[in-house]
Amino acid sequence: xxxxxxxxxxxxxxxxxxLPKPMIYGILLVVATIPLFFSVKLPNKCIDPSIDFYAxxxxxxxxxKVIICSDWTNSTRGESKGEMEALxxxxxxxxxxxxxxxxGDPQAPQVAKDTIREVTSAEExxxxxxxxxxxxxxxxxxxxxxxxxxxxxxxxxxxxxQGKKDFPEGSGPKDALQSPVFxxxxxxxxxxxxxxxxxxxxxxxxxxxxxxxxxxxxxSGVMVPENTSYYASGQLKGLCGGxxxxxxxxxxxEVGINNPGPGxxxxxxxxxxxIPGWPGKTNTGKGTAYYLALxxxxxxxxxxxxxxxxxxxxxxRRAN
Numbered sequence: 266x267x268x269x270x271x272x273x274x275x276x277x278x279x280x281x282x283x284l285p286k287p288m289i290y291g292i293l294l295v296v297a298t299i300p301l302f303f304s305v306k307l308p309n310k311c312i313d314p315s316i317d318f319y320a321x322x323x324x325x326x327x328x329x330k331v332i333i334c335s336d337w338t339n340s341t342r343g344e345s346k347g348e349m350e351a352l353x354x355x356x357x358x359x360x361x362x363x364x365x366x367x368x369g370d371p372q373a374p375q376v377a378k379d380t381i382r383e384v385t386s387a388e389e390x391x392x393x394x395x396x397x398x399x400x401x402x403x404x405x406x407x408x409x410x411x412x413x414x415x416x417x418x419x420x421x422x423x424x425x426x427q428g429k430k431d432f433p434e435g436s437g438p439k440d441a442l443q444s445p446v447f448x449x450x451x452x453x454x455x456x457x458x459x460x461x462x463x464x465x466x467x468x469x470x471x472x473x474x475x476x477x478x479x480x481x482x483x484x485s486g487v488m489v490p491e492n493t494s495y496y497a498s499g500q501l502k503g504l505c506g507g508x509x510x511x512x513x514x515x516x517x518x519e520v521g522i523n524n525p526g527p528g529x530x531x532x533x534x535x536x537x538x539x540i541p542g543w544p545g546k547t548n549t550g551k552g553t554a555y556y557l558a559l560x561x562x563x564x565x566x567x568x569x570x571x572x573x574x575x576x577x578x579x580x581x582r583r584a585n
Contacts, residue, residue, distance in 0.1 A: 289569070296565045300557040304549060306516075307556060314496050315513030316532050318481055318503030320522060321458070322355045323540050330362045330446060331458045332418070332478070334471065335377035336369025341464035341485050346380060347511035347551030348483035349462050353384040354518065357396055358543065362446045364456075365404045366425075368411030369467045374404060377462075391547060399433035403444040411467055415474040422453040453478045458502070468492060472500060483510065508559050511552030518548035 325331065333352070337345035356363060365381075367373035378398075385396040396402060405426055408414040417425050423442060430438040441447070449455065459478045461471050464485040471480065472495060479502050484492050486507025496504040505514060520528045521542030522535055542548070 284572075293562065293565060296561045297558050300561050301554050303557065304553055306549075306553060307560065309512060309516055309556075311513040311516060311530050312509070313532075313534070314493065314504035314506065315510050316503075316517065316522060316530070316534070317496075318483075318505045318510070319355075319514055319517040320532075320535055320538075320540055321479075321481060321502045322352070323359075325356075325359060325361055325457050327359045328361065329457045330364075330450065330455070331356065331460060332364045332366070332453075332456050333377075334459065334461045334463070334467070335365060335367050335373050336461065336463040336465055336467045337485075338370050338372045338376050338464075342376075343551070343555060344485045344507050344511070345462060345464050345483070347508070347555065348505055348514075349377065349380050350384055350550050351505070351511055351514040351518070351552065352460060352462065352483065353381060354388065354548070357385060357388050357393060358546075360394065361457075363402045363460075364426075364446055365402055366414075367407045368409075368414050368470065369463060369465045371407045371409075374406050378404060387547060397434050399431045399436075399439060399444050399446075401446075403431050403441050403446040405429050405431075405441060411470045412474065415471055418453050419475050419477050422450065422456070423447070464488070468495075481505075508552060508555045511550075512556040513552075515549050515552040518542050518546075519544055 335349065337349070365374065365377055367377070381396065381402065385393075389395045394401075398404060403426075406429065408425075414425060426441040426447060429441040431441045431444060432438055453459075453475075454477045456478055459471070459475060459480045460483065461468060461480065462483040468482060468484060468488065468491070480500070481503040482492055482495075482501055483505040484507070486509070489504075489506035489510075492501065492504055492506065495501045505511065516528070517530060519542050520526060520530055522530055522532050522538070522540040524530075524539055524541065526544075
């Protein structure tokens with residue numbers, strides 16, 4: 266009778282190439298989660314697109330009016346929500362009114378409104394103004410035809426709001442054009458800036474059709490290369506890209522540009538100018554938290570690649 270043969274123990278090469286998937290995912294979960302509990306500021310050099318974004322936003326006249334096209338949902342909240350929060354902090358501290366709309370996803374307006382409530386509540390706790398719907402910002406909702414909507418905004422911005430209703434706090438629906446946000450607005454050129462916060466192809470939809478208002482984009486990390494070309498050509502006045510862009514903005518909000526002191530951020534482009542920050546206020550958020558987590562996960566990726574390749578090398582060496 267044949268004797269049962271015991272399986273040969275795995276070699277080091279085989280072990281390195283056969284880590285169980287649950288173990289890998291578990292390690293990834295731990296590595297990505299733990300840094301979120303620590304607010305650690307990493308060394309950082311702000312890039313020119315982020316500096317331009319902050320500088321141009323800060324140069325908007327206090328009390329002026331802008332448009333925010335919010336085309337992100339919770340599927341990209343890791344990047345897009347941090348971008349939206351940073352933008353809202355700047356606008357609210359400068360008392361800038363804004364029109365909110367979306368051409369990317371039916372869920373986007375509600376996600377944006379939830380973020381507005383969170384930011385305005387946080388700002389109010391630290392002495393900031395409570396931003397009221399209809400009075401300080403007007404929500405036009407979702408437009409399913411993005412191309413036609415942007416053309417209409419470019420040609421006759423009031424026509425886009427015609428017949429739209431918004432819901433003031435403690436009141437019934439009102440005509441959006443009756444909002445103080447539209448007071449004195451005759452064309453899109455009366456708005457000082459068009460901000461697009463997107464994780465989809467609406468960046469091209471806007472760029473190809475909006476010509477009568479300066480633009481700045483906030484995009485997800487994978488969209489940075491494409492939109493950097495638009496920024497370099499001067500079509501965009503500034504660009505905030507991914508977690509890195511959010512982290513840059515949070516650093517800039519803390520110390521400003523060309524201001525002496527700890528963590529000073531300088532820019533030759535704005536030489537001779539001193540653009541303030543808000544030291545002492547709540548400026549850090551998802552950018553600071555996720556930037557550290559991003560470095561940890563990238564380090565894990567590099568280690569995994571090294572381990573896998575080492576296992577392959579040892580296997581080939583043993584076979585030879």
